[in-house]
Structures are given as C-alpha cells and as structure tokens.
Amino acid sequence: MRPELDAAQARLADEVDRVLDAAPPGTDPLALFARLGAERLLAVHYPAAFGGRGLSLAHHVAAAERMGARGLPDVIHIVTVQAVGGALLAFGSAEQQARWLPKIAAGRLFGSLLLSEPGAGSDSAAIRATATPDSGGWRITGVKTWSVSTDRSGIALCSARTRAGRSRYDGISLFLLDLTDPAIQMTPVPRALGDPYFEVTIDGAYVGPDALVGPLHRGWSLLPSTIGFERAGFECLSRATSWMRATETEFHRLPRAARAAAAGDLVRLRAQVAGARALAFHAMHTADVLDVDEVLIAYSKLACARAGQAVARWAGEELAPTPELSAAVDEAPELTISGGPQELQLDLIATDFPIGRAVR
Amino acid sequence: MNLDLDDDQRNLLGAVRTALLAVSPAGSGWAVLRQAGVTATLADGGLVEWCLALEELGASCHDITTVRAAFAFLDAHPGEKLPDVVPSAQPATPTTDRDLLLCAAYGVGLGRECLEVAQDRAADRVITGRRQIEYQGTSHRLAESALDLALARIAVWHAAWYEDRGRPAGHAAPAAAAASVAAALTCAHTLVQAFGAAGTSDPDVVRRYRGAYALTELCGSPRSLWQAAGERWLAAAPAST
Numbered sequence A: 001m002r003p004e005l006d007a008a009q010a011r012l013a014d015e016v017d018r019v020l021d022a023a024p025p026g027t028d029p030l031a032l033f034a035r036l037g038a039e040r041l042l043a044v045h046y047p048a049a050f051g052g053r054g055l056s057l058a059h060h061v062a063a064a065e066r067m068g069a070r071g072l073p074d075v076i077h078i079v080t081v082q083a084v085g086g087a088l089l090a091f092g093s094a095e096q097q098a099r100w101l102p103k104i105a106a107g108r109l110f111g112s113l114l115l116s117e118p119g120a121g122s123d124s125a126a127i128r129a130t131a132t133p134d135s136g137g138w139r140i141t142g143v144k145t146w147s148v149s150t151d152r153s154g155i156a157l158c159s160a161r162t163r164a165g166r167s168r169y170d171g172i173s174l175f176l177l178d179l180t181d182p183a184i185q186m187t188p189v190p191r192a193l194g195d196p197y198f199e200v201t202i203d204g205a206y207v208g209p210d211a212l213v214g215p216l217h218r219g220w221s222l223l224p225s226t227i228g229f230e231r232a233g234f235e236c237l238s239r240a241t242s243w244m245r246a247t248e249t250e251f252h253r254l255p256r257a258a259r260a261a262a263a264g265d266l267v268r269l270r271a272q273v274a275g276a277r278a279l280a281f282h283a284m285h286t287a288d289v290l291d292v293d294e295v296l297i298a299y300s301k302l303a304c305a306r307a308g309q310a311v312a313r314w315a316g317e318e319l320a321p322t323p324e325l326s327a328a329v330d331e332a333p334e335l336t337i338s339g340g341p342q343e344l345q346l347d348l349i350a351t352d353f354p355i356g357r358a359v360r
Numbered sequence B: 001m002n003l004d005l006d007d008d009q010r011n012l013l014g015a016v017r018t019a020l021l022a023v024s025p026a027g028s029g030w031a032v033l034r035q036a037g038v039t040a041t042l043a044d045g046g047l048v049e050w051c052l053a054l055e056e057l058g059a060s061c062h063d064i065t066t067v068r069a070a071f072a073f074l075d076a077h078p079g080e081k082l083p084d085v086v087p088s089a090q091p092a093t094p095t096t097d098r099d100l101l102l103c104a105a106y107g108v109g110l111g112r113e114c115l116e117v118a119q120d121r122a123a124d125r126v127i128t129g130r131r132q133i134e135y136q137g138t139s140h141r142l143a144e145s146a147l148d149l150a151l152a153r154i155a156v157w158h159a160a161w162y163e164d165r166g167r168p169a170g171h172a173a174p175a176a177a178a179a180s181v182a183a184a185l186t187c188a189h190t191l192v193q194a195f196g197a198a199g200t201s202d203p204d205v206v207r208r209y210r211g212a213y214a215l216t217e218l219c220g221s222p223r224s225l226w227q228a229a230g231e232r233w234l235a236a237a238p239a240s241t
Ligand SMILES: Cc1cc2nc3c(=O)[nH]c(=O)nc-3n(C[C@H](O)[C@H](O)[C@H](O)COP(=O)(O)OP(=O)(O)OC[C@H]3O[C@@H](n4cnc5c(N)ncnc54)[C@H](O)[C@@H]3O)c2cc1C
Pocket: A112, A113, A114, A115, A116, A117, A120, A121, A122, A123, A145, A146, A147, A148, A334, A337, A338, A339, A340, A341, A342, A343, A344, B136
C-alpha cells in the first residue's frame, strides 16, 4: 500500500515539468506533445523500439497525470496514446505497431475513436456501419457520432460490421482509418462546453487488408480493453483535480464565517478526489497492456467521474461563479456518460461476487 | 502508488480470518483473537495492521465492544510500534485519532458484511420471475454503497499509513471516520431494503443495522466528524487568513 507516487513515478512527473517549463510561454499544446514525445515521455509504457521507455502503465499514468495538471488537453492524449495506441499495442500486427506507434509516441500523430453511432452508444453491439470485402481490402460505410478531437486526428479506430453475426456480438471488426480520405466527412456538433463533437460520415471509404486491427469478426470483445483505460477515468480525474483546486481558491476568498461553515464539505470533497485518484492509480498498477480488471476499472471510472461531478456541483451551488467554475458546471455531466454511462459500471460492480472483491 | 497489501499484511489477515471462524454467535471476536495469539502479532504492527484486523472484526462478529477492547489493549501496551496518540484538538468526539481510525476500520468491515449479505440475498431471491439482483433498483443501490465503502476504506488506510510514518495529516482521522460511519450507515440501510420486510425482522439484519448506528455513538455522526475534520484542515490550510 502506498498513497503517494513512488520515486520512479515522481521522477517522470518531474521530467514532464522540465520539458514543459523549457517551452516558450504560449506554445501550442500539440507542439508541447511533440516536445514530450521527443523525450519519450508521452508513452513511457510503449517498448523502446516504438518510442517509449518500456515502463509500466503505472509509470505512464504518473507522467500523464502531470501533463493534465499542467493544462494539456488530456482527452487527446488519452484517446490517442491509451485507446488507439493501446489497441495497436495489444492487438495490432507487428507491421501496424511499427508503422503507427512511433508516430503516436512522438506526439506527431493523433487518433480518435469512431465507435458510437446515432443508434448505438451504450450498446456498442448495435452498430450499423458496415465493412464489405473489396479488392483484398474493405469498403466502409456508416455514420459515427460523438467523436472528440477528430479534427486534430490523422487516424481513427472505427468499429464496423463485417458479417451478419451469429450473435449480435459476433461479426464486429475494428479498422484503422486514414481521416484524410475524402470519403470521410466530419461535421462539428455543438457541445455545452469546449471543442465540439464530430459526426463522421464514412461513404464507402476503402481500406487495405492492413487496416484490420485484431481478429476479423471478433472486435467487440476487444472494446473493453480498447477503451478500458479511458474507463479508468483519468480524464475525469484530471478534471476533478483541477476543479478542486479552483474550488479551494474561491473557498479561501469567502468570509471567515462562511469558510468555517463549509470546511467540512471541502474536506469531504478532497477525500472523494483523493480516493478516486488512489483507485485510478491502483487500477493501472494492477493492469498490463492486455489485461485489466474490468470491475476495478468500473470502480475507478465511477469514483473519478463522481468526484468531478461532486466538486463541480458543490462549487456551482455554493460559490460565486468564475469562468473556470462555470466551465466545470457545464462540463461535469459528461463525466458519467463518456466512455460508457455510469449504469454500465454500476452493473459490473453489483454483479461481482462477493461485492467489493475488486477493491480489497 | 497502489493499494496492495504486503506479504506480512496478507498473512496477518489470513490469521485474523482463521481465528474469527471460531467466534460463537454470542462470543467476543476480541477474546478469540487474543486466545489465538493474533493480538500479540498485532502489537508489533502499525496502525495499518490494526485497521486491517479491525475491519475483519467489524465484518465477522458485529460486536461493537470489540473496538473498545482494542482501545484498552493498546492503552495497556504503550510504546509499541504504534504512533503516538494525538488528542483531538477540537474534541468533537472524546476519542483519539488512533481510536477514531480503529472505529473507522471496524465500520468498513461492518459495511462490507452488510453488502455481502444483501448481495447474497438479492442473488437468490426471485421476484416476479427474475432474480432480485437483476433489477437495477437493487443492484445499483448495492453498487453505489460498495463505491462509498471502497472510498472509506482508502481514507482509513491512507490516514493510518501516514500515522505509521509519523506524518499524520491533522484532519485525516476524523475525515476517514466520517467516510466510514457514513458508508456503514448507507450499507446497513441497503441491507435492510434488500431484505424487504424480513430486513426489519431478521435478528442478524437488525443487529447489523443497529451496529451501524452504534458507531455514531462511539465516534460521532458523519456530519460532526466532517465538521471536525474541516476545522482542523482550515486551521492548517496555508491559504487561510
Ligand atoms: C464527452 C464525451 C466524449 C465522447 N467521445 C466519444 C468518442 O471519441 N468516440 C465515440 O465513439 N464515442 C464518444 N462518446 C460517446 C459515448 O461513448 C456515448 O455517449 C456513451 O456510450 C453513451 O451512449 P449514448 O450517448 O448513445 O446514450 P444511450 O445509449 O442512448 O443511453 C442514454 C442513457 O441511458 C441510460 N442507460 C444506457 N444503458 C443503460 C443500461 N444498460 N442500464 C441502465 N441505464 C442505461 C444511461 O443513463 C445513459 O446515459 C463520447 C461521449 C461524451 C459525453
């Protein structure tokens, strides 16, 4: 048991600080990722041959957490390095790994996820996008929704039906798409806060045989691992942490009597964020690239999302609005929806026997 | 950063669990631990180890006097490897930080037992043709309680870990106790609801439900504990003026 970063994790976080401190003020976030990539800090858990340092996921999240704390857009990082890159690392062919992972680890290529569709969100097996065999490769057609950072991405991991499955979970495959293909069009969809979502229309985009990631027809079972790290909730954790900081700053501006009355609430929220952080780090400590404990991940995601929402809600109810706190209030509802809604995590936790096994 | 137990801690847990299998329904878990020599091992451990043992006591014997017995034992063995006793600056409760953490660990055990019993019941019982646990009204309440409990356990472990290293955060013990007592109460209510009318009649359920409220008598209500933690935190917060 260890409630703090270990020495190696702390050193990585410090290295991230040094790289970011050395960048001129106002450097574009994407350029900052490239600087971090040049120091092999973006994906320390990738093998050295692919631009990483061959370290564990627990090391990676220590570096990633510091990037989030320093204000880098961690959704790009989490989706690209952990989800898309993680899928390639776990299920990609040697050629796919050698081709894509070094660019991702260098911070020069970003990826997004094209999984949700208008009729298939929580139920990821309900997709209608199809991939039909064509000239040794595949032709993909369908509409994907709620994709984020798609406009900054060069590639996307996309789910599509490759046959009418024997069961509804069978016959789904994962493909890597080149988003510069003119057969792929994206339309921004407004979001309560921040960068828009994208609806992506794929109109017969051709991909070669090397675009298939993982086994044909059996992609559905790979999805939990693919988005599993997203589900561990680190993107929620970094929001919870920064919203907590902003909340404390405003709290300390309250009159003395108001501070005294609310101090118990503040400590409760701090404990909730600290507990969520401990679960998230523990989930990564026990995971390896191919294998995560889904139930532990469910606890971690739920704890991080709930912590963020609790902080934002308290701040929204109790403090005078500031731009940062108002943004937190707007953004908070997303936390229990993205990466699969909270009900899916509650189902997993409740049906794990004996209940609580995963967290002790 | 992780929540793993080390080998010694796992062995200790094994010994505690084995010893507690021998507790008769009306018996004292504490007495059984003493007879099995586990308390002697504990005396060499830190507060983390004590908290691990107290969680097992909370989970297995539901006898709140156990906690008092543990305090008495510790008081009679000063100078063990346990941290110094830190009297509460603002005595929202009459206990020390060490005692609060032991209560909190016991509460986590009690809550754990409530949820396991509730889950068993919901998995077995069939209501209008479906297992009760298939209804999200039951299963999600179980899961929500389990999350609260997991966070309470982490608060207890972290507070004890820092105490053992001589770096206690002044507010951590009452905060952990607040989280634990609140979680134990939530889990107890979840248990009664899962049992339906039987939950208000079955003596084992009723004992656990009352046990959760007995915790508030021993260490205070969650609200008062959060407030005590908040006062200590505010007194130490660098930005406070
Ligand atoms: C910020 C954000 C970023 C996202 N980024 C991406 C992305 O990059 N790529 C991508 O493909 N998708 C993305 N998504 C989509 C996300 O995966 C879906 O929103 C999510 O899976 C839920 O699907 P849905 O929105 O269609 O809701 P629905 O499936 O329509 O569900 C609506 C509500 O029903 C309830 N519900 C659903 N299932 C159950 C159940 N089994 N039991 C009980 N209640 C249930 C839940 O309350 C849920 O919120 C993103 C979403 C958000 C909010």
